[in-house]
Every structure is written in structure tokens, then in C-alpha cells.
Amino acid sequence: MNRPQAERRQRLLAELPASSVAVIAAGHEQTRSRDTEYPFRPNSDFWYLTAFPEPDALLILTKDAAGQSAELLLCRDKDVEKEVWQGRRFGPEQAEQQFGIAAASISEQQAQLVAAMKGKQQLWFCFGDDEALLSQLNACQQQIRTTPRQSELAPQQQCNLRPLLSELRLLKDAHEISLMQQAATISADAHKAAMQLCQPGMQEYQLEACILHHSAMQGARYPAYNAIVGGGENACILHYTENNAELCDGDLVLIDAGCEWQGYAADITRTFPVNGRFSTEQAALYQLVLDAQLAALAEIKPGSSFALATQACYRVLTEGLHRLGILQGELDALIEAEAAKPWMIHSLGHWLGLDVHDVGSYQPKGAVPEPGAKNRVFEPGMVLTVEPGLYIPKGCDTDPKWWGIGIRIEDDVLVTAEGHRNLTAAVPKTIAEIEALMAQDASDPGQGHGQFD
Amino acid sequence: MNRPQAERRQRLLAELPASSVAVIAAGHEQTRSRDTEYPFRPNSDFWYLTAFPEPDALLILTKDAAGQSAELLLCRDKDVEKEVWQGRRFGPEQAEQQFGIAAASISEQQAQLVAAMKGKQQLWFCFGDDEALLSQLNACQQQIRTTPRQSELAPQQQCNLRPLLSELRLLKDAHEISLMQQAATISADAHKAAMQLCQPGMQEYQLEACILHHSAMQGARYPAYNAIVGGGENACILHYTENNAELCDGDLVLIDAGCEWQGYAADITRTFPVNGRFSTEQAALYQLVLDAQLAALAEIKPGSSFALATQACYRVLTEGLHRLGILQGELDALIEAEAAKPWMIHSLGHWLGLDVHDVGSYQPKGAVPEPGAKNRVFEPGMVLTVEPGLYIPKGCDTDPKWWGIGIRIEDDVLVTAEGHRNLTAAVPKTIAEIEALMAQDASDPGQGHGQFD
Amino acid sequence: MNRPQAERRQRLLAELPASSVAVIAAGHEQTRSRDTEYPFRPNSDFWYLTAFPEPDALLILTKDAAGQSAELLLCRDKDVEKEVWQGRRFGPEQAEQQFGIAAASISEQQAQLVAAMKGKQQLWFCFGDDEALLSQLNACQQQIRTTPRQSELAPQQQCNLRPLLSELRLLKDAHEISLMQQAATISADAHKAAMQLCQPGMQEYQLEACILHHSAMQGARYPAYNAIVGGGENACILHYTENNAELCDGDLVLIDAGCEWQGYAADITRTFPVNGRFSTEQAALYQLVLDAQLAALAEIKPGSSFALATQACYRVLTEGLHRLGILQGELDALIEAEAAKPWMIHSLGHWLGLDVHDVGSYQPKGAVPEPGAKNRVFEPGMVLTVEPGLYIPKGCDTDPKWWGIGIRIEDDVLVTAEGHRNLTAAVPKTIAEIEALMAQDASDPGQGHGQFD
Amino acid sequence: MNRPQAERRQRLLAELPASSVAVIAAGHEQTRSRDTEYPFRPNSDFWYLTAFPEPDALLILTKDAAGQSAELLLCRDKDVEKEVWQGRRFGPEQAEQQFGIAAASISEQQAQLVAAMKGKQQLWFCFGDDEALLSQLNACQQQIRTTPRQSELAPQQQCNLRPLLSELRLLKDAHEISLMQQAATISADAHKAAMQLCQPGMQEYQLEACILHHSAMQGARYPAYNAIVGGGENACILHYTENNAELCDGDLVLIDAGCEWQGYAADITRTFPVNGRFSTEQAALYQLVLDAQLAALAEIKPGSSFALATQACYRVLTEGLHRLGILQGELDALIEAEAAKPWMIHSLGHWLGLDVHDVGSYQPKGAVPEPGAKNRVFEPGMVLTVEPGLYIPKGCDTDPKWWGIGIRIEDDVLVTAEGHRNLTAAVPKTIAEIEALMAQDASDPGQGHGQFD
């Protein structure tokens, strides 16, 4: 079997000690209002291990005392009448064929879980993720414990599957990398379309609509996260998602948006002038952020770390802010005192994968946890964002000419043996490139919706 | 104060008996994956009564033993640091000014709820809606009951607020009708754009993308429900939302989609030929559904009911199916035996409002509930859908020439003193109109994205 | 049918409005440690209405829209194997015969509750009593609400059964009065035996053992509450139940103990000298408490109230404390200022019945609750305790000669048409009677365990 | 520090791996009815490790990454006003002095638990014991996981403390053995008193009362389990606790009762003739059970096991039943087929200690669990019961002369280096001894309540 999901399950099973059972849940549909639901999005771990798209499913992986492993997918039964109303279901038989995992009906979940747990030493699941699953696992264990003479067959340990799964997911396999490149490519196209569409007088949500539309037309029906489109000072609110203000001539606009492709996230931020031309101050700060990003990107390679890349970024930022007079004093002392931090309060980047803020420890594997440390050494196969920014809200302690400027430049980067590959390099980010693209006629062939003509 | 929400709160308070407290919750953000959330959508009742858009808020309405009423909105506090990260918040003070309701901090919710309940005879909330709210209300009541000497101050009755609120929401006020017309208009435009865009070889999700985009460009950022775009036989699955098949030459495609505008839903279905031309069989069945819809629409007027409109619809459908040879036997006997029902298994329509399947009893106010009955007499101000259909899946017991055809035609209708107003009349539904629109060039001025040029 | 429980159910059903369902649970066995349980004690309301002694049972009373009522007892099934291990069970069939209530298996509880609730307007249960029952009732209602087309058949109101049941239980019927007299008689005998047994050097728990033994030998196997046996200063701790100190020559000992007979409580307190002779100070204070009790008892009659009896009691106490020099100042001012209250911080008495602190409002039926008020007018059939006390711990602000004295005298009193009947008059309470009884030889015939010789 | 509880905590801490936290809860008072509680009985594990007698307390044991251990007792604060009403409390300060454990207020439990857990690899508690504790521990872990940057400080494993504690409790230390001997001695005296008291016409509950009384007079206020007093056929119901039948001339009566002394259980069963004289059939069966018990007792020694003792017991029983004609066929085949099992369906005995069915595996330490196996090798310091029985209910397939006879003889036995010590040998069990004791005059000096004269 050469399905990537099957290989991932094998890798996970290889990590589990003998006499273990691991349970991963797909999750359930969530109500949006009354009898309507949000579009279902499977739990990332479940999706990673199965690619099975339906809600209400469970994956049970077991390894017995002799080290023999088994897999079981529990899913909804076929039900002709319900399917006419609610949509098609695979059912266990078809699921087994199509997804290559032994399958049974979710209606037997209590019995199947009890059978899988009985006599196993360790029960593995992701701690803290899913209260309903926890209740269910507790009920199953309690059933064993209260069955006469079987009490001692209940698992004696519960272990957090999170670190194991996070470690696996941290290093992307070839299949994942190709999907992530696709997510990045679609999102990059969408960002370019939004840049071209932008004009003073438009609404922030219209740029969001443009981005969503370009992605959806390619089959990326949902965003990886709620898009941020912030004109002017709105860019200084890091997770601004109202997107309901008018875009004004003379302001910058910051777009932080990425689509989800087959469950994988892209996460791109670009900042550009609403009217297509950077002002002097905008250009000065923008160039500074770009320089900082380039300095950080230079540090994305095997053996480096977020800590080192962050250092490089802050060095450039501090120098620039000092040069521009926003920071005053002795440069080395400013660097030492982390004086640039109030102007970029967020971190340089994060792991990227099935989740936009993807799982994976920021610290060395097996190290004693150290709150806040990001000294994990980069290895080929890791994917991360590099996203320095500068935010100067109105009223802050600078020359007012800088006020109301918020800038962030974010790319998605794969660590490779040679260094890194920028998955989102297709979106312009130099001042010249941006101004050139925005000067083009949006109805120009090859732009807009053209990709599906 | 002439805000419509204030008037609605007054109408609700007028319905509550003396010595009552009513609690309505806004709901909470829901996790989509890991640390990302679905876009927050306030609880419909809460939104109806407040127009306050933030999560984690509560509305408390009280009427004391003397009949004196009071209102209190509990909401999140201002928090400069959190707002930089998570977005702006009103805070109680600003909420009070802007929304015209006395407000306090949600951090005091336990104390405020206890204070509001103490000494009240009846506690009103929507039964079965919100488990977290129920727990909280129970905890508050238990706090009163276990306070020495105060036990008897806990409410002695819990009453379902649902019927009262449903009755209010069933009759739309002028403000609501204008919003619903806007939702309908935006959605109608979007349907027309999708019709024009459609071509064999496109994907179902691309028509969905088109619809969502047209709505979002007008500011309707979210659909009222997950769009159904079903080509060919997919149309026979009532809530088909995968939308991931190719649209084939010779097939029909059914689109059931509507946007949400200021919380209000539109709900439009149109069915049209992928290639722009109905085949003979498609045309025969389509005309039949359209005739049935027109017959039903003729019954939408004060004094009529869903029951009567459904009768009219089924009469036309049965006659037509009999005429086409799909139903065989004596016509009157077929009507009597409800022989058309297997071909249209869903009901004729539903209330429409803040929810796509809106609240409101389908039976006379105050009547003993009668499962399935829909004999509520129409009154001006009610809004409803009229959506007959015919579904002939492959393999069913008819001439194979009919197989794989699923048709539904749905409009949104306001009952008026004179009869009704069709809010979604702008989308073509005759065969001639549809074929004409689809023959137009999609790049024709005034179409496509032109509305924001 | 002339069973008293049947009559009580009828009285309760008569109080319920049409279209109601009431649910009363027996409760469950509670674990004492590991796999041992405390002796099961049925919920008082359930016992009052059924006299059915097993755990895990439910009583469902319904009144339909036409006012027709029905009763259903759900109980454990017969199970030969389990009964060999765990004890005999009635099973529904035998329960029906023996207890005169239609019965079915508790294994059908979800279905039976749903059936009973469906279409009823009001669901009645005791609010705040039983979290497990509440969950179950919520699940049943939710099942109805989420059954297609049945949503409106779920009850629209939940009403507190507590006030209705409390009102019924407040007025004891003839069967109850005879059982309460029996509880009082057994407990009175036990108190006399303890008085006779008492000697310096004994342990407090030995007097408790004596009381429990005398009751148990009469078939009253369990106390109505945990006995208080407090020598010397221990009497000043109101619910002292350690009972593990030595009884010292020269001290008083306070015994507050009563048995449970067929579910009904006795509640008697006597205070007497460990060595059989009151000291001067003990006698002075004892006589004062006794006078206060007699004054209060004189107020126990139809038309009076706890408020009036308390007034009489405090008047005597204040006069006495003033006379003894413990309270100083002007008598009327002391009374006005409730100056005696710090010396008797508890209230004069409480309702008595199936619970030692029995249910029943202390305020007029139907009045707006007034925290702390005890102005319910006495009626024939009410049973209550009258239990003034005085407590002078060491170190308090009095002449040290009074220190370490705690006294309470408590009788159980039935309000009759003529005034009252003291159910516990058989236990001596004058100084002379007590000293005489304690001077008798405990091995005297007719005492000790003689009752079963 | 030479307190036994301190040594036990040290032994437990020695078993815990580095970077562990263990939590043990005292439990809470449980409601008997309305506002009365059952007498509080601390959780056995908590009592074993602390001897702290109050409810609502927690013990937290930690071992950090360096192997440094710490102890913390959380208990109720002093509260003068509450203590007057509800009884005295130690409060942290006094608890620390008196019980020799660092103590703090239970009001800080969330913070103290979080602090103790943070950064620990493993969280240990007894799985399945205490749902409220589980919720609390989950809440604490979730608090850590959702604190920014601290997520990884939450324990990654939850481990069952039960096996560790059970193993410790299985081997009684000297302090425990002395307490268990005291429990056994008190209970033995009580059984003798009941034998002497017994006469035809008495009620079963009166023998129970006698047993409870004799124990309580010695300070053993509570039974270790609900006493079984079964006359005649009632003896065939293993956990018959109604105890409400008359004791009839000619019947046997079975008493299974034992007191609790300082938390430790005795568990004695004796069976004797109500009228003081065994009939021929009663004597034949009684002698058989006694012989079986003696055969089993001979196997209670280091190196043996329940399995071996059970074999010896069943061999004697089978031979005897064969001899008496109750079992027919070839003796060896009967033994092979376990033909005696239907006449003694329960097992031969169980561990005894703080719980009557005490904790401790019945299988070798560290072995893979094998349901039902009892092959744990006896070691000095183990305490167990040996309790063969024979039960011949009416209507079963034997000569009717045997009907209605139920017999069990149970002693409590300490395994010693030399073999065993019978802690309950003081209660007569030969036919001759029993008949002699029952022939004595119960008012004979030295009997009855004499022990406290």
C-alpha cells in the first residue's frame, strides 16, 4: 500500500509502545444557526492519518503486547433515506475499499473502543482537544473497570498523542509538500488579483471577496483562516477581520489571507498602497520590513532556528528604526534592550501545515519545555512562515508622519537540504514590482477570472 | 427611542408575565481547527433583540412583580492589549451608547443573573438551544436555592421563551422587510450571474464560487446556508453540498443558494440547463414544476395557509405526472392517494427570516400541537419560501428518459394585505427567460463584477 | 383503595394543572467506600407517595389535557442471579400488586418518560434536588424536541414540584401521625436509657451507642440524623458529632438524637448532669431554658406561629439572663435589642416529618417569599420541634462560673385542634425528674434491654 | 518523623518516577436526605496516607525532575462561625502540626494543583474512583494547556495510582496489623454476644443491633459493611441486608458482620442454630463447611495462594457432598468437574484491610492481567478472609431435608512468616463450642454490656 496516509499511520504505530491503543476523532458538524451548519472541516490529525472526509468518524490504532498493530476506521453507515436528505455517505464497506483502512460502523463505537482498549497498557489520545471524545473514552474505560474481574484490563496509563503526532506532522512528506505548494500557488494568484483590483473607495471586504473568489474558482472553497483586510490604521489590529471599512486614497492596505487546499493552509501577507503608489514614509517603512524579511529568510536553512532568524530580523528593524529616528540612542544598546519589540509585538513566524498555526514543538525534541523558547533546529521538510511587521498606530510616541501605518510581509517557506524554498514567491513584494502590477489594467488578459476560461 | 430592536424588546417584555426574567445569549465563537475559528454568527434571537455583533454577550430582560421592566446587556470589557491581538470590542460603556441598552461587564454574569432572578417567579429562556447557557442558569438558581433563607427566592417555573420569540419573529416589521428585500436582491443578482457563467465542463463549485463572490462584493460576506449546486442526478440529493462534480452538457444543474444580509436569509433555487437549452423531457418536467409553483404562489395571501398552497401544488403536479405518463390510473384517485408525494418528498416551503428555516409555528397560535400540520393562517408580514420540486433518480420506476432529472424552483415571498410580494422575482424562471439570459454574452456590460466598477 | 400513599398521590394530582407530568425519583445507593454502600434511604417525597423501598425507581404522575390522571412506578426487574448476590427485588409485577401502583421496568425509563411528557404542557419535578434526574429529564425533552415534527410536543414549562409537595407534607395525615408518635416513643425510651446509663468516665460515643441500640432493638435501625452527644463545652458546638470525648464529673451532657421510624424522624434533645446532680449554676440556667421552652410550648396552637412562640421564648430568656446578671441594662431595652440572641443563635424550632428539618414553607401559603420570616400560621396536623437553648463557651464575656455550659431542651409537638400534643413528653425534663431517674439503678427491671425479653 | 502515614507517603513517593505529581482526595460528605448527611468516611487511600479525618481535603505528592519530593495537604480553613454550627475544623496550621504534613487552604486548590502539575511529566491519580476529582484535574491541566506558551508544561501522561497504592496497602505494616487485630477482637466479642442473645422469636435486626452496639460501646461506631443477619433460607441470599424477619426455632441463622476500627475492617461470619442446638442435617453440613475452612486455612502461608487454598476447600466440600449423597457419581470426576461450585458460588475469600474487599491484585505483581485468576503468592503481612459456605435453597435438586440451609464460616487471617495468625479465632466455631456458649445464661457476668461497667 503506497497511500501517504497509510505510511503516516505506520510511522505513528512505530512510535507507539507495545500494548497501546490510540484514538483520533474526525469531529462533528457544528451548528451555525438553528438547523444550519458551518461547512464541516475534519480534525487535522484525523485527516492527516486517513483523508476520510466525513464527520462523526473515529480512527483506532492498536499495538498489542507482541507489537502486532491494527487499524480500524469507524464511520457512519449507509442510509438511503438519510442520504437523500443529508448527502451521500461512504459507509464502512466503501470506506474500506476507497481509503484502505479496515472499517466498521460508528454505531458500534462503544463496543469497538472497549474491545480495543481491553488489556492494553496505554491509551493514547490528544489531551485537551476534544471534551466529547474524552467523555467517551472515560465511559469506555469505566465500563471495563466495572465489569466483574476485568477491572485490571483497563489501561493504566493515558498518554498524550499530541507530541507524537506533532513531531510527525512537523516534517512534511512529499505528498504534503506538493499540496502545500498548490495552496501557496492558488493563494499567491489570489493576492495578485486583489492587488490589481484595489482602488480607493472600495471596501475592505471586496478585496476579501476577490481573494476568496480566486481561490474558490480553483477548488479551494474555504480559507485557511479568516482573512484580514485592513486599510490604514486597521492594519495595526493584528487579527482585524471586520473588513468593513472603506479603503482610502493615501492609505496602505494589509491583506493577510490564504486558502486551504486539501486541508493544507497557505498564509500570505502583503501590504500595498490603496492607490498604487507608496508615499515617502510608507516606502521607507515598507522597505525596512522587507529588508528585515530578507534578512530573516536568509536564516531559514537546516541548522538554523526561529531564534536565529528572529535575531537577524530584529537587528535590521532596529537599525532601520534608529536610522529613521523612530528609535533614539546607541544602536547596540537598542538591540540589546530589544527596543524594536514594541513596534513588532508578534513573533517572526510559525509552523505551517494542516493548521495555519501548525503543530510542532518550537523546542528541541525531547527537551524539557521552556516557555517561549523557539530554538528548534530547522530540518528539511519543515514549513514555516516568515512575517516581520511594523505597526505605528495613531497617537503613539513618534513623529506623526508615521502614524496609521501598519505593514507586514509574510511568505511560506519550506526548509530544504540546500536552504529553503519560498512557496509564495509569486506574489510581488518589492516596491517596484507592486507598483508595476497595480499599474496594469485589471481587465488585462491572463488576469481576473481568466484561469477557468 | 425608535430603534427597531428596542421596540422588539418592548414587545417581548409586554408578553412576559409580571415577576419574570428572560435570558438570551449571543453564543460563542466556534473552533474550526486548532486555534482558528469559524466566522462568528450571533444567535438569531439575540441579534433580533439587540443588533449587538460580539460573541460572549448576554441579554437579560426583567419584569418585576409590579410589572416594571428592565433591560441589561452584558458584554466583554474593553481590553487594549487583547484588542490589538484579537480585534476591537465595544465594551459596556460604548455598547450602551451605540445600542441603546443598559450594559455591564460580562465578567459579572453570575452575579447579574442571580440578582435578576432572585425573587422572580418565572425564568424564561429558549429550551433546548444552548447547553452551556442551561448549565449557567442552573448554577445561578442553585446558588440562590442554597443561600441560607433565600431558597424560596429562586424561580419556581422555567418557561420556554421559544414560542414567544417565534411568534414575534414570525411577523416581520418594516425594518426586517427592507433587509430581507436586500438579501433577496443580492442573491437574485448572484443567481443570474451564475446562470450566465455556466458552461459544460465547469465544476459545480465554480458556480458556488460565483454566487458567493457576487454576494460578498455587495457586502453579504456569508451565505445563509451552505450552497447546493447539483448537476444532473446530484440534484436529487436534497442537501447535496459537495459541489465537486463536473457540469455536463445535456444535464440540468440545480442551484439552491442565498446570502445573509444583516443576519437575514435569502433562499433561492433555480434549475437550468448546463448548456443553456432545455431538452424536451427537461422542459416538460420543468414546466410542470413551474406551473405547480405558480399555482402555489396564487395561494399565498392572507387567510390562506401552507396546507392550502400545498394542495394546489400537488394537484398541478399530479395532473402533470399523470399527463406525462409517470403516474398511471384515475386522476382523482391519484390525488386522493397523494401519489405525487414520492416525487416531491419535501414540503412546499418554510418560514424565512433570520434563519433560513425560520422559527414560527406552522399551526394556529395557541393550538394544541399537531405533528406535521401546517395550517397556520397567513398574515401580512410573514415571509416564506415556495419551492416545489420533482426528483427522478436513475433506476426508479419510470421511463428511463426521465432519469437523472432533479428540479426545484424556489422563491421568497412576503405576505401582504393584498396577497403577496415575490422578493426574488428578479431571477428568471420561465424557460424562455432562462434560455435568453444564458444566450447572452457573460462579458456583456452590466453583468459580472460590474456592480463595483 | 385506602392506602395512605394512594390518597397522597391523588391529593398531589388534584393540585396539578391539566396537561402536566410530574416525576419523582427514589434515588440511588451511595458508595461509602470502594464497593460498600451506605444503607439506602429512599428520597422522602418518593417514599411519601409510594412506600416503595428500593433504589433506582421512578414515579411518574400524569394528568392529560382532559384532566385524566395516571400513575406509573418504574422499578428494577426481577433477576434471579443478581438477587442471590445482591438481595431480593420486587420487580414490576409484584410491586404493582403490593404497592397498588401500575408498574413497569426501569429499563424502559427513557421511553416511558418521553411518552409521559409528549404533548404535556408542564413538566413538574423538584428543582435543585437531583442533578442526575435533571440530566435525564433534559435528555428526554431534547429527544422530543429533536424528533422531526415533534419539537412542539415537548413541555413548554418546567415547574417546581417542591412547593406543592412541601405543602402536602406539611400537614400530616393520620397514618403519618401514628408513625411519628412511634418514632417519638422509641426515641424517648432511648433517651431515658442513656440518662440512666450515664456516669463520669464514660465516653460520649457510649451514650450514642446506647441510644442507637435501644432504637434498633425496636426496629428503628437508623437514626434520623447523626446523634450529638456533647459533654461540657462540646455542647456549645451545635452540630458536634465527633462524640469522642470523656464525660466528666461536674459537667453537663447534651444529647440531641432521634430515630427514624418508617422514614419519619424524631428529634429530641435533653441536657443533664454527667454525675446525676445539677450544680447551682447549671440548675439556674437549665431552669431558665426549661421555662423558655414551656413559654414557647404554650404558644404552639392553631393560629399562632413560630414568630409568636419565638417571641415568648426570647422574652423568658432575656428576663432570666437579666436576672442572672448575664445581660445588663434595662430589660425592655434588652428585649427590644434582641440581646439574648447571641446566647441562643439558632432558631426556636423547625418542621418535623420525613425529614428532621422537614419541608414546608415558614411563610403563609402563596405569600411573596420574605427571607427569614417564620410567620406561617399553625394548623392542626403540623408537627414541629420546640428547642430553646443557651450556650456559654469558655472565655466569653460573662462571669466565669457560667463558662462551658451548653443547654438545649427539645420536644416534638403536634399541633391539634385544641392546642398541641407533645409527642416526646415521656422523657423527663424537670430537674427533679431527671435527678430522680438518674438516681435509679440502671439494672433495675424494666430498664435496659428488657423490652425484648 | 516516625508516623506510619509519613512512612507510607515516603514509600509511595519512592515508587513514583521523577517529574511526577500524585493527587489523592479525601472525598466529601454525602447527603442522606435533604440536609442530613451520612457519617463521613474518608477515602481509604487518603486515610492510609494522612490519617486526616475531615472531608473536602486533598493530598498532593510531587517529585520533581531531580527526584526531590514534596507533600502538601489542602484542607478547610478555620472558621469560627461555621465551626459553631457545623463542628470543629483543624485548619491548615493545626493540621500541619498535628499530622506532620505541610498544609495549605483548600480554597487555593486550583492554584496549588496547577503549580504542582506545571512542568511535571506524569499526573498520577486513581483512575475511575472519583468523577469530581477527575473534572478538577482536567480543568487544571486545561488551564495550563491554554496559558500562552505554557501548553507543553501540562503533564503528558496520566497514570493510574491504583496499582501502586494497592500494592502498598496489600502488605500491612505493624501499625495496621495492630489496628486490624483490634477490629477483629471487637467484632469477635460482638459475635459472641449475639450468639448468646439469640432466641427463637427475636428479629434478625435485633441481632444486628446487638452486634452494632457491642462494637460501638468499644468506640467502633460504624460497621465496616452493612451487616447480614439471615435466618433460615435468608442465609442463601449472599448480601441479604433487610434483616427484618423473625428468627425461627429449628432454623440456623447466619451473621456476617464486622466493625470498622480506625478505618480498618473486620469481616466475620458465623452460622448457628437459633435455638442453640444443631439438628442432624444442620450439623452434618456445618461440620463439612468447617472442615473445608480448616483445610483452606492450612493453606494460608507464605508461598501458597488463594488458588491453592480454594482447591483444598473444594476438595473437602466435594468429598463431603458426595458422602452426604448431595453430589452423586465418581468423586474424582466430581472434583474435576467442579461439581461443588453451584453449592458455593462465591470465592473462598478476599483481601482485607481499610476496605472489607480490600485493594490488592489477586495476581502476581507485574503480571499481564488474567481475568479471575487468584494466583498471587501469599507473603507475610497480607490479611485475608477465609470463608467457605454451602447454600441449599428450597426447591433445589436435593433431598428436601437439606432445604433452607445456608452456612458460611469466615475468619480474618494474617499471613506470617511461620504460616498465619487467625485474628478472629476468639469466636467459637466448632459445634460443641457454639452449643456450649449458647447454653450459658446471657446475664452471666462478663457477658453482655459488661465490658464498660
Ligand SMILES: [Mn+2]
Ligand atoms: Mn501567519
Ligand SMILES: [Mn+2]
Ligand atoms: Mn428553502
Ligand SMILES: [Mn+2]
Ligand atoms: Mn431539632
Ligand SMILES: [Mn+2]
Ligand atoms: Mn467476607
